[in-house]
Amino acid sequence: MTAPVLANRRPLLLTGLAGTLLVVGVVAAGSGQVQIAPAEVVASVLHRLGLEIGALPAAPHGENALWIVRFPRVVLAGIVGASLGCAGAVMQGIFGNPLAEPGVIGVSSGAAVGAALAIVTGISTLGGWTLAAAAFAGGLATTYLVYALSRADGRTEVVTLVLTGIAVNAVAGAAIGLLMFVTDAAGVQAIAFWNLGSLAQANWNAVAVALPCLAVGLTAALASAGKLDLLALGERSARHLGVDVERLRVRMIVVTALLGAAAVAFTGVISFIGLVVPHLVRMVAGPGHRVLLPASALGGAVVVIAADLAARTLVEYQELPLGVLTAVVGGPAFFWLLRRTRRRAGGWG
Amino acid sequence: MSPPSARLLGRRPTRLLGRRRPVRVPATRPAGTALIEIDRLRVELGGRAVLDQVDLVVHTGEVVALVGPNGAGKSTLLAAIGGDVAAAGGAIRVDGAPQSAWTSTELALRRAVLTQRSVLSFPFTVAEVVRMGRAPWAGLPAEESDDPIVEECLAATDVARFADRTFTSLSGGEQARAALARVLAQRAAALLLDEPTAALDLHHQELVLRLARQRAAAGDAVVVVLHDLGLAGAYADRIALLSAGRLRAVGPPDQVLTGALLSEVYRHDIEVLPHPETRLPLVVPRRQHPTRQRKEPPT
Amino acid sequence: MNRPTLVGLLAAALLVGPVAGCADSAANPGAAPEPATCGPVTAVVADDAVTPLDPAPQPALPVTVTDAAGDRVTVTDADRILAVNLYGSIAEIVFSLGLGDRVVGRDTSTDFPAAADLPLVTPGGHDLSTEAVMALDPSVVLLDDSIGPPEVLDQLRAAGIPVVRIGDEQSLAAVPVHIREVAAALGVADAGEALVARVEGEIAAARDGIADDAERPRVAFLYLRGTAGVYLMGGEGAGSDAMIAAAGGEDAGTAIGLARFRPLTSEGLINAAPDVILVMTKGLESVGGVDGLVAMPGVAQTPAGQQRRIIDMDDTVLLNFGTRTGKAIQALARAIHECR
Numbered sequence: 001m002t003a004p005v006l007a008n009r010r011p012l013l014l015t016g017l018a019g020t021l022l023v024v025g026v027v028a029a030g031s032g033q034v035q036i037a038p039a040e041v042v043a044s045v046l047h048r049l050g051l052e053i054g055a056l057p058a059a060p061h062g063e064n065a066l067w068i069v070r071f072p073r074v075v076l077a078g079i080v081g082a083s084l085g086c087a088g089a090v091m092q093g094i095f096g097n098p099l100a101e102p103g104v105i106g107v108s109s110g111a112a113v114g115a116a117l118a119i120v121t122g123i124s125t126l127g128g129w130t131l132a133a134a135a136f137a138g139g140l141a142t143t144y145l146v147y148a149l150s151r152a153d154g155r156t157e158v159v160t161l162v163l164t165g166i167a168v169n170a171v172a173g174a175a176i177g178l179l180m181f182v183t184d185a186a187g188v189q190a191i192a193f194w195n196l197g198s199l200a201q202a203n204w205n206a207v208a209v210a211l212p213c214l215a216v217g218l219t220a221a222l223a224s225a226g227k228l229d230l231l232a233l234g235e236r237s238a239r240h241l242g243v244d245v246e247r248l249r250v251r252m253i254v255v256t257a258l259l260g261a262a263a264v265a266f267t268g269v270i271s272f273i274g275l276v277v278p279h280l281v282r283m284v285a286g287p288g289h290r291v292l293l294p295a296s297a298l299g300g301a302v303v304v305i306a307a308d309l310a311a312r313t314l315v316e317y318q319e320l321p322l323g324v325l326t327a328v329v330g331g332p333a334f335f336w337l338l339r340r341t342r343r344r345a346g347g348w349g
Numbered sequence: 350m351s352p353p354s355a356r357l358l359g360r361r362p363t364r365l366l367g368r369r370r371p372v373r374v375p376a377t378r379p380a381g382t383a384l385i386e387i388d389r390l391r392v393e394l395g396g397r398a399v400l401d402q403v404d405l406v407v408h409t410g411e412v413v414a415l416v417g418p419n420g421a422g423k424s425t426l427l428a429a430i431g432g433d434v435a436a437a438g439g440a441i442r443v444d445g446a447p448q449s450a451w452t453s454t455e456l457a458l459r460r461a462v463l464t465q466r467s468v469l470s471f472p473f474t475v476a477e478v479v480r481m482g483r484a485p486w487a488g489l490p491a492e493e494s495d496d497p498i499v500e501e502c503l504a505a506t507d508v509a510r511f512a513d514r515t516f517t518s519l520s521g522g523e524q525a526r527a528a529l530a531r532v533l534a535q536r537a538a539a540l541l542l543d544e545p546t547a548a549l550d551l552h553h554q555e556l557v558l559r560l561a562r563q564r565a566a567a568g569d570a571v572v573v574v575l576h577d578l579g580l581a582g583a584y585a586d587r588i589a590l591l592s593a594g595r596l597r598a599v600g601p602p603d604q605v606l607t608g609a610l611l612s613e614v615y616r617h618d619i620e621v622l623p624h625p626e627t628r629l630p631l632v633v634p635r636r637q638h639p640t641r642q643r644k645e646p647p648t
Numbered sequence: 649m650n651r652p653t654l655v656g657l658l659a660a661a662l663l664v665g666p667v668a669g670c671a672d673s674a675a676n677p678g679a680a681p682e683p684a685t686c687g688p689v690t691a692v693v694a695d696d697a698v699t700p701l702d703p704a705p706q707p708a709l710p711v712t713v714t715d716a717a718g719d720r721v722t723v724t725d726a727d728r729i730l731a732v733n734l735y736g737s738i739a740e741i742v743f744s745l746g747l748g749d750r751v752v753g754r755d756t757s758t759d760f761p762a763a764a765d766l767p768l769v770t771p772g773g774h775d776l777s778t779e780a781v782m783a784l785d786p787s788v789v790l791l792d793d794s795i796g797p798p799e800v801l802d803q804l805r806a807a808g809i810p811v812v813r814i815g816d817e818q819s820l821a822a823v824p825v826h827i828r829e830v831a832a833a834l835g836v837a838d839a840g841e842a843l844v845a846r847v848e849g850e851i852a853a854a855r856d857g858i859a860d861d862a863e864r865p866r867v868a869f870l871y872l873r874g875t876a877g878v879y880l881m882g883g884e885g886a887g888s889d890a891m892i893a894a895a896g897g898e899d900a901g902t903a904i905g906l907a908r909f910r911p912l913t914s915e916g917l918i919n920a921a922p923d924v925i926l927v928m929t930k931g932l933e934s935v936g937g938v939d940g941l942v943a944m945p946g947v948a949q950t951p952a953g954q955q956r957r958i959i960d961m962d963d964t965v966l967l968n969f970g971t972r973t974g975k976a977i978q979a980l981a982r983a984i985h986e987c988r
Contacts, residue, residue: 035783068803069782096471201797232470237462239433240457241484241535286474319771
């Protein structure tokens with residue numbers, strides 16, 4: 001892969017992904033039980049912006065379906081995908097390993113424990129928000145726990161982080177099992193269903209919370225894109241080049257926790273996005289983080305919107321759990337990636 | 350040329366929080382200035398003293414070779430100068446101030462370190478890796494000359510033809526040279542090179558040390574860890590001989606590279622002979638003629 | 649998930665009865681039960697599924713009600729009704745009121761013939777799909793807390809569809825309350841009273857039909873799902889306890905102190921020692937019929953398992969506390985008391 005080819009690919013990739021995002025978004029917004037053509041979708045948006053172009057949806061409650069049900073769902077799917085894609089790329093940069101993803105530091109399992117606690121105790125102090133808030137808090141708390149436990153002498157080593165993450169994830173899994181044992185059948189079902197992942201509860205309020213988290217996380221990550229590149233040289237050499245490795249690591253863990261928890265809180269556990277999307281982007285555009293981060297965000301958004309579209313249209317009247325769908329597709333994709341990159345000289349690429 | 354996308358996305362995003370005090374850029378020092386001052390340095394690892402009572406001053410314009418047997422503490426000393434290990438006793442000053450007085454970036458502007466092994470977790474190209482050496486200069490006026498400096502360093506270490514290949518696809522020796530190019534691109538006045546010749550063939554070994562001499566002539570201070578005493582004798586202005594964590598001798602090659610001293614430190618019979626033409630020291634271990642097994646013809 | 653039709657159930661009951669050696673008095677209501685050896689029996693609600701009021705009432709609209717959640721809702725049009733909940737009871741009430749021809753969609757528990765062809769709006773059983781509802785363009789939606797999620801209700805309200813919450817207490821005393829709430833929301837309060845009178849009469853008749861000195865056998869309600877070996881027993885407040893008590897039995901789950909549905913170990917089941925085991929028809933099928941149930945650990949050691957006294961009943965009538973409750977109690981009582 002020569003540099004001029006790569007350099008040309010990068011702006012192409014970003015614009016290509018942005019364009020695909022728009023198309024997939026319009027198609028997804030037009031699909032569902034209320035029949036709305038893509039042209040009507042675009043027209044509806046334009047009308048809201050004040051441009052009276054095109055015909056509004058003809059189906060009864062068409063406008064309502066679009067603006068109350070579909071758009072929040074598609075937008076939230078995009079936000080969740082972007083958060084997970086970016087968080088995955090950041091984690092891989094920090095750990096210097098393409099196998100890293102937000103789940104490693106305990107975000108998903110911690111959020112699941114938080115959600116399970118909320119379901120079992122039946123607390124509803126924040127009304128419909130309680131579950132999401134509990135999941136969010138759980139994700140952040142577990143990440144902090146993993147980080148604090150793996151610190152020694154003011155430093156966190158990558159291997160220690162991973163091992164601590166594994167241990168904490170195992171404990172969280174056991175905690176969830178215990179909660180499922182304690183609660184009644186309805187509670188078990190609710191917890192299990194939450195764990196499978198779904199965008200069915202998407203609404204504009206959820207978007208209003210998730211969007212700022214994505215904005216802050218993505219901006220903070222982009223600001224450190226150059227430093228993340230330098231980490232590829234190894235901790236020592238990065239330090240020699242002026243990178244405060246410890247501070248960068250803390251900052252990026254916070255960013256990942258924010259992005260990951262915001263995503264998981266609303267949708268349950270959706271896996272493999274943070275793992276596979278950055279990998280694919282690297283294959284096309286190289287590992288430079290200035291392109292990798294926004295491309296992973298865009299790519300993740302496209303993937304989750306498409307997956308959600310499939311989840312709600314593949315089977316008549318049923319909604320496949322989103323997390324299951326991404327795992328079913330992402331798992332084999334990951335195996336393929338694994339074998340392909342292992343074969344290449346030099347290992348991980 | 351840097352890819353257009355890099356310019357599009359901006360090389361230096363604005364800071365979101367807080368203001369930092371401006372970075373103190375190093376001024377050019379006249380030749381002979383003490384750039385690195387090591388004063389009674391003591392380093393402990395695992396409770397054991399790995400370096401003890403090390404006094405050394407490295408000046409601009411000179412090449413100092415660190416030599417000694419395995420485990421003598423050469424790499425540890427280099428790591429201490431580079432700021433990777435903490436001193437249990439004594440102090441190290443860089444550019445006139447203690448290491449702790451400089452920020453990470455300011456230190457990076459003053460000293461560049463080439464580690465023994467070069468790792469790369471992701472498949473950056475060689476040109477991208479060398480460009481990483483320019484990172485400390487981001488946001489400073491010198492940033493303008495990034496492109497020509499990168500090209501120059503690629504050519505200097507003879508890796509220009511690999512510029513667009515992924516770093517990991519290079520052989521060990523080629524990777525070592527590319528890493529050196531990165532270190533050179535950093536344009537720091539103090540160059541700390543840990544066994545830069547280990548993986549290189551003869552041609553490139555000489556190339557690298559000639560580069561070290563050129564940098565010294567241009568006003569840098571170069572500290573090189575070497576195993577090959579002949580190379581040290583040929584290219585270094587001074588040699589620091591380490592043994593069991595202590596500085597056994599420091600001085601010009603003809604003072605330090607003596608048969609008696611080397612034999613004592615390396616615990617092997619060593620002769621130092623002058624080259625017939627150049628008079629440069631040839632360091633030769635005294636070897637027994639290996640016994641040969643000879644098949645007697647049957648009688 | 650299609651449920652067998654009522655005719656199919658009757659046929660199955662006719663087949664099962666003689667084979668099991670116990671006359672199924674459900675096939676000919678009113679015939680005296682034969683005191684033969686007792687075995688498994690399917691309790692069937694004998695009459696037609698849902699009897700609508702005749703003549704069908706005319707809704708007097710607009711009407712403003714305060715629903716069970718405390719919100720004031722105004723219904724202006726009752727031409728397109730969507731009545732859904734987990735148990736199918738609200739739809740049952742609407743059809744019983746005679747307004748069945750205005751219903752545009754159904755939930756998974758509503759499978760009586762008059763409604764079986766309506767589009768399904770609860771894909772998972774207990775979760776409403778906003779889009780499916782919108783696609784049907786209803787003019788009023790009746791539901792309760794058994795169906796969710798709450799965000800869907802907000803979305804429907806935002807779309808301008810009146811949503812009326814009905815109470816969701818699953819008990820005999822609540823049946824008339826729910827009927828009155830549904831009738832009020834649809835502007836047919838008088839018809840509601842008539843329906844209440846009918847249903848209460850059926851429940852009273854069912855209770856009276858049980859002799860005062862009849863034995864009260866211990867009945868355990870088991871919720872079965874497949875052969876994983878884990879089953880839930882209904883206890884106090886599960887709903888099954890009320891039905892069993894009304895049918896003249898003693899709820900085994902309540903007797904051993906269970907509340908609502910709890911997983912039960914085989915030892916627990918042996919300790920509960922039920923004389924009769926009550927299950928849902930679909931659940932019984934999922935464990936492989938009566939033989940499969942008796943083979944499950946713990947069951948064969950209970951009096952019910954030893955004598956194979958297994959009563960199965962259609963899911964949609966046993967626990968839904970709708971308008972067919974009286975008939976359901978009758979059928980259950982017959983099945984419990986017939987072999988003595």
